[in-house]
Structure formats: C-alpha cells, structure tokens
Amino acid sequence: MITLKNINKKFGRLQVLQDVNLEFKAGECIALIGPNGCGKTTLIKSILGMVLPDSGDILLHDESVLKKFEYRNTIGYMPQIGRYPDNMTISQIIEMIKQIRNSKKELDEDLIKAFKLDKMSDKQMRTLSGGTTQKVSATLAFLFNPDVLILDEPTAGLDPLAAEILKEKIIKEKNKGKLILITSHLLSELDEMITQIIFMQDGKVHFHKTIKDLLESTGETKISKSIATILKEKQHEQNN
Amino acid sequence: MNRIIKIVLLDILKNKIVVSYALILALLSWGSFMLEDNTAKGLLTILNVILFTVPLVSILFSTIYIYNSSEFIELLLSQPIKRKKIWISLFAGLSIAMFLAFFLGAGIPLLLNAPGMAGLMMLLSGSLISIVFVSLAFLSCILTRDKAKGIGLAILFWMYFAILFDALVLFLLFQFAEYPIEEAMVGITASSPIDLARIQILLHLDQSAMMGYTGAIFKDFFGTAIGLLVSFVLLVLWIAVPFLISIRKFDRKDL
Numbered sequence: 001m002i003t004l005k006n007i008n009k010k011f012g013r014l015q016v017l018q019d020v021n022l023e024f025k026a027g028e029c030i031a032l033i034g035p036n037g038c039g040k041t042t043l044i045k046s047i048l049g050m051v052l053p054d055s056g057d058i059l060l061h062d063e064s065v066l067k068k069f070e071y072r073n074t075i076g077y078m079p080q081i082g083r084y085p086d087n088m089t090i091s092q093i094i095e096m097i098k099q100i101r102n103s104k105k106e107l108d109e110d111l112i113k114a115f116k117l118d119k120m121s122d123k124q125m126r127t128l129s130g131g132t133t134q135k136v137s138a139t140l141a142f143l144f145n146p147d148v149l150i151l152d153e154p155t156a157g158l159d160p161l162a163a164e165i166l167k168e169k170i171i172k173e174k175n176k177g178k179l180i181l182i183t184s185h186l187l188s189e190l191d192e193m194i195t196q197i198i199f200m201q202d203g204k205v206h207f208h209k210t211i212k213d214l215l216e217s218t219g220e221t222k223i224s225k226s227i228a229t230i231l232k233e234k235q236h237e238q239n240n
Numbered sequence: 241m242n243r244i245i246k247i248v249l250l251d252i253l254k255n256k257i258v259v260s261y262a263l264i265l266a267l268l269s270w271g272s273f274m275l276e277d278n279t280a281k282g283l284l285t286i287l288n289v290i291l292f293t294v295p296l297v298s299i300l301f302s303t304i305y306i307y308n309s310s311e312f313i314e315l316l317l318s319q320p321i322k323r324k325k326i327w328i329s330l331f332a333g334l335s336i337a338m339f340l341a342f343f344l345g346a347g348i349p350l351l352l353n354a355p356g357m358a359g360l361m362m363l364l365s366g367s368l369i370s371i372v373f374v375s376l377a378f379l380s381c382i383l384t385r386d387k388a389k390g391i392g393l394a395i396l397f398w399m400y401f402a403i404l405f406d407a408l409v410l411f412l413l414f415q416f417a418e419y420p421i422e423e424a425m426v427g428i429t430a431s432s433p434i435d436l437a438r439i440q441i442l443l444h445l446d447q448s449a450m451m452g453y454t455g456a457i458f459k460d461f462f463g464t465a466i467g468l469l470v471s472f473v474l475l476v477l478w479i480a481v482p483f484l485i486s487i488r489k490f491d492r493k494d495l
Binding site: 011045048049050051052069070071072073075077079083084085086087093096097099100101102 | 243244247251309310311312314315316317318319320321322323492494495
C-alpha cells in the first residue's frame with residue numbers, strides 16, 4: 001500500500017534518514033521503534049508531506065505522493081504533540097476540519113463519545129490538559145474513516161483508561177483491513193496490537209520483521225524482551 | 241469564498257486589535273478634517289498619519305498573526321490541502337482584513353470629505369500600502385523560524401521604508417546637490433512603496449509646486465497617465481515580489 005524507496009533526508013549537516021526502503025501493506029499494524037532522534041517522526045512526516053525528502057520516492061497505491069495533496073484524504077494523522085489554535089473550542093476545531101475535508105463519507109465519531117469530548121466541547125484548546133489535547137488529536141485522526149492511520153506516540157500522556165479505549169479502537173480498525181503505523185516507546189503496550197515491527201537507529205532501518213519471526217528468532221514470548229535481547233547482542237558485537 | 245480564507249478572516253475580525261485600529265484611523269481622519277479649515281490641509285495631515293501608521297500596523301499585526309498561526313498551519317498541513325493554498329489563503333485573509341480596517345476607518349471619511357481625485361488617490365494608495373506591508377510581513381516570517389527575529393525584521397522593514405529611506409534620499413540630495421540628479425531621484429523613489437504613494441498623493445494635491453525643480457520633474461513623470469500607471473504597477477510589484485519569494489520558500493519548507 002505504501003512504499004518508500006531510497007529516502008534520504010538531511011537537516012543541515014545531520015543525516016536524519018539514510019537510504020530508507022520500506023513497504024507497508026493493508027491490514028498490517030506496524031510499530032516503528034528506536035531511540036530518540038532516530039528519525040521516526042521525520043519518516044512519518046515525510047509520508048504526510050510535511051517534511052520533503054532530499055531524494056527517493058514515496059508511493060501510495062503505486063503512485064508517487066511527493067508534491068501531491070489529495071492522497072491525504074486517505075490518511076488520518078495523530079501528531080506526537082498536537083498543536084491547535086488556542087482560542088478555538090473543541091467543537092470548533094472538529095467542525096473546522098470537517099469543513100476543510102468536506103468529506104461525504106460517513107464520519108466515525110466513536111472516539112468523541114468514548115472520550116466524552118462531547119461533554120466538554122465548549123472548552124477552549126488552551127485550557128485543555130496535554131492528555132485531553134491528545135484525545136482531540138486521536139479523534140481527528142479516526143474521524144474520516146481513513147485507510148491509513150499514522151499515530152505518533154498515541155498513548156503517551158493518556159491516562160490508562162483512555163489508552164485502553166484507544167488501543168481497542170486501533171485493534172478494531174486493524175481488523176477492518178486498515179494500515180496502521182504506530183511509533184511508540186512503550187513496548188509492553190504494543191504486544192496485543194501489532195503484527196510487524198521496524199527498528200530504526202541513526203536514520204537507518206535496522207530490521208523490519210513480523211512479530212512471529214522476531215519472537216522465534218530470539219526465543220522470547222514478549223516483544224519487549226526480544227527487542228532487549230537483540231539490543232544486548234548488538235552491544236556485545238560492538239564491544240568486541 | 242474559499243473556506244480557509246473565511247476561517248482566517250473571521251478569526252481576525254474577532255480580534256479586537258483590528259477593530260480598534262479601524263476606530264483609531266476613523267478618529268484621526270475625522271479629526272483632521274474637522275480641525276483643518278480646508279480639505280487640502282486635512283488631506284495633508286491624514287497623508288502623514290496614514291503613511292506612518294498604516295505600514296506599521298499592517299506589518300506588525302500580520303507578522304505576529306502569522307507566527308501565532310503556526311499551529312493552525314501545522315494542523316492544515318496534515319489535511320488534504322495544497323501547501324500553496326494554505327499560504328495564499330492566509331495572505332488573502334490578512335490582506336482583506338487590513339484593507340477593510342483601512343477602508344472603514346479612513347476610506348469613508350476620505351470619500352465623504354474629499355470626494356475628488358486626491359481623496360480617491362489616497363484611498364487607493366493607502367489600500368495598496370496596507371497590502372504591501374502584509375506581503376513584507378510574509379517575507380519576514382518565512383526568512384526566520386524565530387518569532388523574536390521575525391518581528392524584529394518586520395520592524396526593521398518598517399523603519400527602513402518609513403524613516404531611513406527618506407533620510408538616505410535627503411543625504412543623497414545634499415551630497416549631489418551640484419549635479420543634475422533630479423531624474424535619478426525618480427528612479428530612486430520607485431524603491432520605496434511609501435514614497436511612491438506619497439508622491440502620487442502630493443501631485444494630486446497640487447503641492448508639488450512646493451518641491452521646486454525636483455517637484456516639476458516629478459510632475460512631468462508621475463503626473464502623466466503613464467507615470468500614474470507605472471507607479472501603481474510598481475506598488476503591485478511591491479506586493480507580488482515579497483509574497484512570491486515567501487510562497488516559494490514555504491513550498492519547500494520542512495515543518
């Protein structure tokens with residue numbers, strides 16, 4: 001569904017993405033993990049057209065998305081830190097995005113109800129806590145029933161109850177055959193959701209494996225432990 | 241009307257600063273006409289006020305507004321909207337707002353008290369000057385990510401065009417007083433939008449006689465239909481060029 005071909009990106013002298021080649025298929029739920037500053041968010045923003053790669057190509061349904069914009073109709077994006085105009089209320093933000101998208105598709109308002117946003121729809125964005133802002137971001141990402149969901153650290157800042165609601169929603173959408181891309185540091189949370197894992201380091205893709213392969217190759221039962229095993233092995237190699 | 245322009249425009253009009261700006265302009269314009277005994281004097285007073293305050297308010301308000309819209313821009317970027325459209329809509333929204341404020345504040349008293357060519361000229365130049373400085377605001381915003389630097393740059397732009405440029409021209413005039421530089425002065429005038437507007441209005445007020453020989457040369461050039469056309473084309477270029485540079489940069493910016 002989405003293909004990245006030889007993506008390179010430099011910020012000044014810093015190489016943030018180095019020859020990244022990846023392929024994502026519909027119905028997968030893919031976790032993008034790696035240390036801070038390894039290029040996860042830059043990769044996601046390149047797919048969204050917010051960061052423009054220096055070289056390489058990004059394809060959605062075998063069509064290049066560079067310098068295009070219509071394709072974003074099929075993508076729902078939840079940013080790591082949602083930033084919204086301060087003086088607009090929750091309902092105004094949602095209404096504005098609806099107007100801008102002008103979508104004729106049926107809207108998916110499950111999360112508005114699940115997060116009880118309808119009860120505080122008159123609150124201004126600047127008065128909201130970080131977690132509530134995240135809830136608004138999540139709602140907007142799922143609102144238009146997109147085929148691709150890109151979630152940057154979705155559960156960071158959410159209380160356990162809200163995180164659970166969001167996780168259930170993600171699993172539900174995955175089962176509908178959507179492509180879901182998640183970046184996260186909370187490996188323990190990913191266990192029930194994801195089908196594939198991509199590990200990035202210093203702007204390079206370290207590995208891209210299905211969960212089954214990963215668990216088999218390391219002989220562990222939990223994702224977090226198998227990643228830890230791989231990291232230890234790598235450190236061991238470097239020390240020698 | 242384009243949805244984003246509408247959202248931007250409503251947001252600006254809700255902002256009380258633009259409303260108070262219009263009110264202050266109205267106060268100044270009505271006041272000048274009432275205090276001076278003839279319209280030409282009134283127009284001259286307004287001219288000085290307009291050429292000083294309108295650029296300042298336009299460029300400062302727009303620069304700060306664009307920086308404060310960074311969240312809004314980011315939000316729109318993840319939506320299916322063309323990058324250029326976001327930037328153009330912001331520009332259109334701000335330009336319409338600044339024009340409306342100027343028109344309601346200064347335009348109405350001008351049309352009522354000085355319905356002649358001079359009044360119309362002032363209205364037209366004032367509107368163009370408003371938009372020129374909105375365009376310069378877009379340029380200063382895109383040149384730097386840092387809000388303090390961007391606003392500083394905007395203030396420098398205004399200081400240069402409203403104060404420094406005149407000082408430079410005076411300096412040149414005195415330094416080269418022995419040489420026939422009157423025609424060169426016509427060319428130099430084109431490099432400041434404020435002076436272009438000032439000369440057009442002064443010529444229509446028949447005050448150019450006070451400017452001596454240079455005034456006569458100016459009248460020969462700017463007073464003709466072609467001169468009028470050239471100066472308005474130049475003002476439009478002052479709108480187009482900074483904005484086009486900024487939109488090119490915005491299209492290639494990583495956000």
